[in-house]
Structure formats: structure tokens, C-alpha cells
Amino acid sequence: MEYNLAFVLFVVCLALIFDFTNGFHDAGNSIATIVATRVLKPIQAVIWAAFFNFIAFLFFKLSVASTIGTGIVNPEIVTPYLIFAALLSAITWNLFTWYFGLPSSSSHALIGGIVGAAIGQGGTATLKWSGFIKVLSAIIISPLIGIIVGLIITIIVIRLTRNWGEEIKKRLFKFLQLVSSAMLSLSHGGNDAQKTMGIISLLLYSASLQEQKFFVPFWVMVSCNVVLGLGTLMGGWRIIYTMARKITSLDPIRACCAEAGATIVIFSATTLGVPVSTTHTVTGAIAGVGLSRSLLSTSWYMMNRIFLTWLITIPATGTIAAGIISLIDYVRTLTY
16 A cells, blocks of 8 residues: 655654654653762753764664564554554653653653554554563563662672772762763663664555665664754753652762663663663662662652553553544545
8 A cells, every 4th residue: 555655754754753752751861860960060961961862873783673663563564644643642641741750661652652553453463462572571670670780789889989088989980970871871872762763664664665674774773863862952851850859869979870770771671672661771770779778768659650650651652542543544434
């Protein structure tokens, strides 16, 4: 089936808008800790993060893009209308959670939209359950691993540096925070930009605008990283405030440990092709760092609110997308 080229280009633009909201929404992942410790001013921090978001495509294979494009739903049933519904749902959710300062997952918003639209169009038989279950399991596993890795790194670092002078530690970890923040931004760009790459490439494939084989064109790689970086540059300050101030109190040592822990987890997931949520992982790492002081040093009230948002993201975006695709199908039946 051939599709109107203008509509396909419109959906490509919508995908880039989602990519922008992803960077805007998830800026807190990359810079919350470095802003909390005042190593960089907020404007300096978003410029720092945006640069490393942009260059991420130079360092990672496109495993996550392939998972998004071919590993969650059967590519043969995907249409530009389905992708339109998925993107509109994910953008709506990103803006909704940003308004309330809740660090939800842009990744899971997109995945929920794809799954909901696919089910709305063709039922549960359209899903690739192995890929979808891998994503669902990551909702629980990635923050838990983030907590554990963040806690372990913090305990080790604090023990190794306990006899150091305060001034030496302050100077060293301010510098190391620049490095760990850069690596976290690089991993964020490597994992999150690939999700938009995957959805645009799937769109082009479904509209028969590229060869009969799924792949990511170079222009898609570059544009997705550029737009993600621009979104980060705008800074989602409500979410940054939540992650920097409302989960636990951070100093340069603990902030550096949180960034390092999250980076290890996200780098590993990107290498394995798992579209893990950077939001979940970074939030978990920050909570783990708080646990290095005491159980009460982490705000479990805020963590409960955040975790509830995580749990409802996929069902909520899936329901919205299913409603949109059903409405589109109804209008098309009236038209034809």
C-alpha cells in the first residue's frame, strides 16, 4: 500500500518532535547531579550534556534502534498511521509528566504507544512477546540495578577516600563529576536517540520508502542526535529539580558515584540492544547513593510517586495510542 508522501514527512517531523521532548524531558538524567552540587551552572550543564548527547552516534552500534524497529511488534503490520498514533501518545505523556515534574520514561512512553497502537490495529498477535517482555522486565530490573551499583560504588569510593583531606576530595570529585556527567550524557544519547532512529526507520520501511530491509539511514542517525541534543539544551527544569533536590542530598562524591553507576548500567544495556530507561536507571542510582548514608536519607515518598508513574506509563500511552488508531481507522472507513 502506498501512502501520501506529505503525511509520511509529517510523521517524520512528529518523530523528531518526540525526540526533542525526549531530550527536554530527560535532561534531568544527565545534569541533575552536576547542578545539585553546583559544579556547573544550569546553563553550562545543559550545554555540556547536549554536546555529548549529539556525538553519541559516533560511539554505539545501532542495537537499540533495531530492537525498537523490529523487536517489539511485527514490522509487517506497521503503518504510518500506527506510528503517528504511537508518537502522538508518547509526546502527550512526556508533556503531561514534565508539567508535574515527574521523571517518567520517554522510552517506555514510546514503546507503550507502539504496543497500544499495534494491539488496537491487529490485536495481541501483532506483538513480539520476547522483545516486549524484555522491555517490561527492565522497568523493575534497571532501577534495582541502578540502586545496587550506585550503592556499591559509593561505599567503595568513600572507604578509599576516608583519610583524604576535604579540600583534595572536593577538587578531585568536582573534576571527576565533569567526566562522569559527560559519560552519562554520552550513554543517554546512545540509548535514547536510537529509539527515535528506530521509529523513523520503521516508518520509512512501512511506507516503502527504503529498500525491503530494515536499516537506519545516516541522515536519520545525525538528525536524531542533533534534535535530542537541542531538547537537552532547553532543559526540563521541573524534572531536574525533582531529581536534584527531592530524592536525596548530594555532594560531589556521591553525585559522581551516582553518575558512574548509571553510566555503567546504560552502557551495558545499549551494547546488548536493550532499550532501557535512562530515567529509571539514573533515579535508581541516585536512590542507591542516598542509601549509603542511611535508609532514611532517600525520600521514599518521592520514589513511590516516581515508581507509580513508571508502572502506569506503558498502559497509559498504550491506551491513548489504541484510541487514536481506532479513531483513524473509523475516519478512514467513513472516507472510503
